[in-house]
Amino acid sequence: MGASYYQFCPVAKAMELLDERWTMLVLRELIAGSRRFNDLRRGLPRMSPALLSKRLHQLTAAGLITTGGGLYTLTDAGRELGPILEAIGIWGVRWIGELGDADLDPKLLLWDMHRRVDHDAVPAGRSVVHFEFTDVPGPLRYWWLVIAAREADVCDEDPGFDVTVTVHGTLRRLVEIWRGDVTWQHALRDGALRVLGPEPVRRALPGWFALASYATAPRPA
Template sequence: MLEVTASYGQFCPVAMAAEIFCTRWTPLVLRELLCGSCRFNDLRRGVPRMSPTLLSKRLKELVQAGIVENRKAADGVMEYHLTPAGEDLREVVMTLGFWGQHWVETQHSLQKLDPSLLMWDMRRHLDPTPMPSRRCTVLFLFPERPAGQQRYWLVVDGRDVDVCSTDPGFEIDLYVTSSLRTMTAIWMGIATVRTEMAQGRLELDGDPEMASSMQQWLGLSPFARERPRAGKAA
């Protein structure tokens, strides 16, 4: 059985599960682990506003609770992997995300934007299949952001996808210019590449094949298929 270190003092499965799952940041750490991040630095990129000290503390708590286990990779780096108990939380985390997409006010959520988190999320869900077989570099430009948050490079080489906040030195195949709000709306399935281009909120310049297939290779957030409820602002 899983070990619980804090208690609501109630002998109730909901209370006992909440003691593990509902501590601050824990659902987001679990989201990152469920999305495939297993190294500390990758986990940090998925929760950029969480301090390294607190992330380390939460991981230790999850290991102690039997939800996460430590493994040393071939290169000697420590990795974090979900146990069967942790994998069983996948449906809980996904359901929570679908609930948020369906019920939480869209305009409110679009005020909480983080370009590095958006790019990291797009990076791990990107589908390179529709892209040319050569190495491709896409530069995303968010002109309204502060200087250090305006440019992000996605580098796609076969099945390998990386995101850079500094120029990797490769020739740019496609320039994508929009506000961060517009790109987040596209990623969340609230808008589409075609509609945002038609409205003049998204500009694509470069390889015509990559531009025309952007909606396909960009993909969507795993929660995008859950449409907002009727009457919810978009």
């Protein structure tokens, strides 16, 4: 637990646990479906392993998660935070809209996209989405998302499979699409994004991914 606020208010008591750095993001990853330590690390790449271990221990001691067999599982108390985190995300996208360049991370974007694949919308067999981010230097410019057998894997090296469709454009624009700031159609019209491949696949691609609830939240005028 964090330092006490010495108030009986339940908000104060809850925040003694939840307002320590990274705690809410660890919970975000658990609620999004991460169960193993390495998966949590992939969703929180700038968090040190030692600090992640400490936060997981704190959440376990507080009764929000249980551990066993190398897995971290939310308890009822942990799952009850799901709607709260969703509401915070909606509030953030409505009122904290500005993104700095340091906020843009292709690894985080692809990690989030891979777990929100709508497998019922993807054709049977293997589909490979190749991403080329024109505003990202060096090897982080190229990524592959391999979708098969109701699973999806993120690759930062060519997996050697035939590419089904290529998404070419800026990382910033694709992040804006993922956050719901703009639509795929808008990004394609303004030229910030190009989708290369057979026409039926190009048309279907946006439907392969289910946007988060905050992406559909109305923005203030």
